[in-house]
Amino acid sequence: MIIGCPREIKNHEYRVGLTPESARELTAHGHVVLIESGAGQGIGATDDHYRAAGARIVDMATAIFAEAEMIVKVKEPQPVERAMLRSGQILYTYLHLAPDPEQTRDLQASGVIGIAYETVTGRQGGLPLLKPMSQVAGRMSIQAGATALEKAHGGRGVLLGGVPGVAPGKVTVIGGGVVGFNAAQMAVGLGADVTILDRDPEVLERLGIHFESRAKTRFSNKANLAECVAEADLVIGAVLIPGAAAPHLVTRDMLGTMKPGSVLVDVAIDQGGCFETSHPTTHAEPTFVVDGIVHYCVANMPGAVARTSTYALNNVTLPHALRIAGMGWKAALNADPCLAAGLNVWNGHITCQPVAEALDLPHLPVAQALA
Template identity: 80%
Template sequence: MRIGCPKEIKNHEYRVGLTPESARELIADGNEVWIESGAGLGIGATDAEYVDAGAKIVDGPDPIFAECEMVVKVKEPQAVERAKLREGQILYTYLHLAPDPEQTNDLVKSGVTAIAYETVTGPRGSLPLLKPMSQVAGRMSIQAGANALQKEHGGRGVLLGGVPGVLPGKVVVIGGGVVGFNAAQMAVGLGGDVEILDRDPEVLEKVGTFFEARASTRFSNKTNLEDAVRQADLVIGAVLIPGAAAPKLITRELLSEMKPGAVLVDVAIDQGGCFETSRATTHADPTYTVDGIVHYCVANMPGAVARTSTYALNNVTLPHALRMARNGWKEAMRRDPHLAEGLNVHAGKVTYKAVADELGHEY
């Protein structure tokens, strides 16, 4: 199969659909790989590295959209890219169609076969192609929070790990799923005094067993949550209620009872945020202060560590790409119902029920 990877054009997107290493694997499996010149520069991968891997470098995105059977990307296609998609072509990328009627209509009109990373499933209802981004965001949340705790960033001047003779910072992680677990790992690694709150007894058991005495756990009810937040130097918001907006767990009123200069990192901001005072920010201007409490609410945290994020994403997307190239997408989906869950649009129809229902498309 001829597989193409254009340069991402969404504002501030530095990731790339295929690393040179992934291109090499696809080529070793008998495929041809075309890469748009400069596509890898955002992660420090030069055209020469792709050429060494056996790929062909093409100028601009047009040859890829015109001649490749599968297009591998990171972000949803932008309007100019959607205009280039062709009937029968496979588009393999993050799509997030439910809130995006315009994109959905364009994909339907194009006749493309669109496979969305975010709806490919794994065992026990997991979303393995989303997981690496939650791992990245979770780990980054502590880095971002530690930074914001420094005086020059408005924080209370606390070093998370403390020093001998001085207590460490108190880190409260709300939600012990993928983001929360990874945040807790980093906070424990830095020597912080870490507490994890969740509502799911199985999650509490899992994190409790993993961290043993290195972190404490508490059931997330109003009383426990407010008590933990009042003591915190750094709070990580890492909750998710699938299919719903994040619940507002910290009210503006509660901010006044927190330590001045404490930091809130709202990782759940992409689902509306789990603090009442959260509003989405960007990497260019990531923090703001409300009632003396520093807020960090960047909605696309993994974008700042594009290289790590790209490699983590390729680790989970490449195996499916290889199987689709080898067996054709239909046979690959017949053999793997989890991959079949990724099919969102095919031959002029929305093929993912939740998207069809949300946007009023025929299913």
């Protein structure tokens, strides 16, 4: 199979879909790998590194999209990239379609086979292709929040860990999944006063056992959420409903109960955000202020630590890429129901039910697409 990896063009996105090591694996299995010149610059991988791995360097993205049977990326295709997709071409990347009707329409019109990292499931459950980026984003959320809390960045001027004689900052983490767990770990490590909210008693029990007295857990209902948000210096939105748009748990009215200069970090922004006042930002301008509350809503947080993120992502995406390239997409998905869960768009149809529901579009079951 001919596999193409273009340079990412989303604002301040430095990751790349294939590392030189991944390119070597694919070429060793007899596949042709096309890499756009400069695609690996953000992770310190030169064109010569890719050539040494057996890949062919292509000067323009247009040539990649024209020749490749499968496109491997990191972020969702931007409008100029979507215009180059063609019917029957495989697109293997993060898509996050539920809050993005424009992208969804373009992918439907293109006839592309869209396999989304974020909805591929694991044999024991979970979302293994999303997990490493959730780990990175969770850990980064505390770094970003701590910086935004600094007075020079518009925050309250609070040090999360405090100092002897001065209380630490209060951190509320909404959601106890992968993002929330990693955020709590970092906040606890800094010495912050941490509270984690979740609706699953088993998740709360597991978090309580892990953190012991170093973090508090509370059941997430409206009263507890409102109280914890009002008390917090930093709120991390770590809510995930696989494939679907995130619910707006923190309303604009709740901002009025918070201390001026407090910070909201919306890690769910890729799925539309879990704060009512959120809208996507970039690493170029990561924050904005609503009603005196600083919002950090960067939609590609892991892109800031591109080398770590790219290698972590390739560890989990490459095995499926090898399977798709070696067997063909239909045989690979028929052989692996976990990979089949990643099919979001096929031949103009939406095959991911949460996406179809979020956008009020007809849903075609994956089984019918694979028949």
